[in-house]
Amino acid sequence: MISRDSVKRMASAWDKHPRRGVLIVWIALCLIIIMAFVAYSVDLGLMVTCESELQNAADAGSMSGARALRNGRTAAIDTAQIWAEKNSAAGELVSLVPSEDVEIGIWDRDTDSFVPVPASSSTSPNAVRVTCRRQAARGTGLPLSFAPMIGVNSADLSASSVTTLRARDTMLVVDLSGSMNDDGKIKSIPYLGRAVVEQQLLKIWQDMGSPTFGNMGFTTTYVAPSSSSEESSSEESSSKESGGEEGSSSTNYAEVQAALGLDTVTYPFAGSSWNDYIAYVQSNPMLQTFGYDDQYGGLTLIDFWLSQANNSSTRPELWQTQEQPIGAVKSSVQLYCDIVGYSSGDDRVGLVAYSYPDTSGAILESPLTYDVNAVASIMWQRQAGHYSPYTNIGA
Numbered sequence: 001m002i003s004r005d006s007v008k009r010m011a012s013a014w015d016k017h018p019r020r021g022v023l024i025v026w027i028a029l030c031l032i033i034i035m036a037f038v039a040y041s042v043d044l045g046l047m048v049t050c051e052s053e054l055q056n057a058a059d060a061g062s063m064s065g066a067r068a069l070r071n072g073r074t075a076a077i078d079t080a081q082i083w084a085e086k087n088s089a090a091g092e093l094v095s096l097v098p099s100e101d102v103e104i105g106i107w108d109r110d111t112d113s114f115v116p117v118p119a120s121s122s123t124s125p126n127a128v129r130v131t132c133r134r135q136a137a138r139g140t141g142l143p144l145s146f147a148p149m150i151g152v153n154s155a156d157l158s159a160s161s162v163t164t165l166r167a168r169d170t171m172l173v174v175d176l177s178g179s180m181n182d183d184g185k186i187k188s189i190p191y192l193g194r195a196v197v198e199q200q201l202l203k204i205w206q207d208m209g210s211p212t213f214g215n216m217g218f219t220t221t222y223v224a225p226s227s228s229s230e231e232s233s234s235e236e237s238s239s240k241e242s243g244g245e246e247g248s249s250s251t252n253y254a255e256v257q258a259a260l261g262l263d264t265v266t267y268p269f270a271g272s273s274w275n276d277y278i279a280y281v282q283s284n285p286m287l288q289t290f291g292y293d294d295q296y297g298g299l300t301l302i303d304f305w306l307s308q309a310n311n312s313s314t315r316p317e318l319w320q321t322q323e324q325p326i327g328a329v330k331s332s333v334q335l336y337c338d339i340v341g342y343s344s345g346d347d348r349v350g351l352v353a354y355s356y357p358d359t360s361g362a363i364l365e366s367p368l369t370y371d372v373n374a375v376a377s378i379m380w381q382r383q384a385g386h387y388s389p390y391t392n393i394g395a
Helices: 004-016 022-071 073-084 178-184 186-192 194-207 233-241 253-260 274-283 285-289 298-307 326-343 372-380
Strands: 102-108 113-116 127-134 157-164 169-174 348-353 363-369
Touching: 022 073, 022 102, 022 127, 022 157, 022 326, 073 102, 073 127, 102 157, 113 127, 169 326, 169 372, 178 186, 178 194, 178 298, 178 326, 186 194, 186 285, 194 298, 253 274, 274 285, 274 298, 326 348, 326 372, 348 372, 363 372
Parallel strands: 169 348
Antiparallel strands: 102 113, 102 127, 127 157, 348 363
16 A cells, blocks of 8 residues: 555655756647638638539539520520620630530429420420539549648539529500501601602502402503583592592592492492592692602502501401501510410510500400510401501500
8 A cells, every 4th residue: 555655755766857848739739720721711712712613613603594595595505605704703714515514494493493395306495504614534633732631632622503484473564556557658758768658558458369350450540630620419428438538639539430440340348439530649748748649559559558558357458558658566575475385484475466446445355474475466457457557545
């Protein structure tokens, strides 16, 4: 058994010979641990910054690619690559391998996931996924500053972004009033020029099948006015309704019809007559101003029909022609529906006409529908003054 005196002697001996250099060892160990944490922090910060910059590049690529989907897969892929590669990550420009890094597909809203769509598929894509990478295998790995001390020279990083076209509900509102064929009327010569207006009238004539009535083709024929002022009361009424002046000297209607071979030809549309057309040519002030008075032919006949655009039942074939500016409106509606239909973004389109004879409301041509081609088809079958010559601006 060790006595108390023996313990005291041992403690005294320990105090006389203390260990030297222990603190230096502990400081060295702590410095190694601290440097490891510093190295880890520096490299981790570099990696986080690089990953954030890769994410920015992926976002730019996917958003620009999605906007270009309407122009086809190739355009979407090229656009995504161009805009992604305009960005840098950790001081180096991002580089994509399109076949691996840019994917075209659809966004499944039920599962909230991206589903790639191969080029051979009939499914219309509505989403683009872009992945930006820095990988050692591609020679673009991110060099690290302190990690090489533990045998790690670079880091592989990547970031992905998916952009999908958002579904939209669009109601197209169009003007079907009588003025929507003004660009083809002779009264527009001061604004568009004679050549443009005559060319427009010729297009409409050709769209109707280049019809001939009696001896009358498109080119006008001058029929000299008669010196006789004898007119029936019905003829005077027709002249006034067509814009003529009561009591003006004019060629006898029967004589004009005989000269043009119209006396045995039935007028093509209901609600009017050859007499109305003749009265229009003889007395319309615009025709007189530009030298078309007493000029009979398809040119002035089409102008007469455009000027009488009260509803589609009286001029039913004009919707098949290139009336302007309503023809441009039809083309615009078709283009918009084509874009919506191709994008496959679950968009709906509707159509409303605000041409109406009173202020009770507009005409709903089509409610919101996914069948955008049907909306375009409806628009192609409308014409200036389809329901009424008036514009219901307050609808």
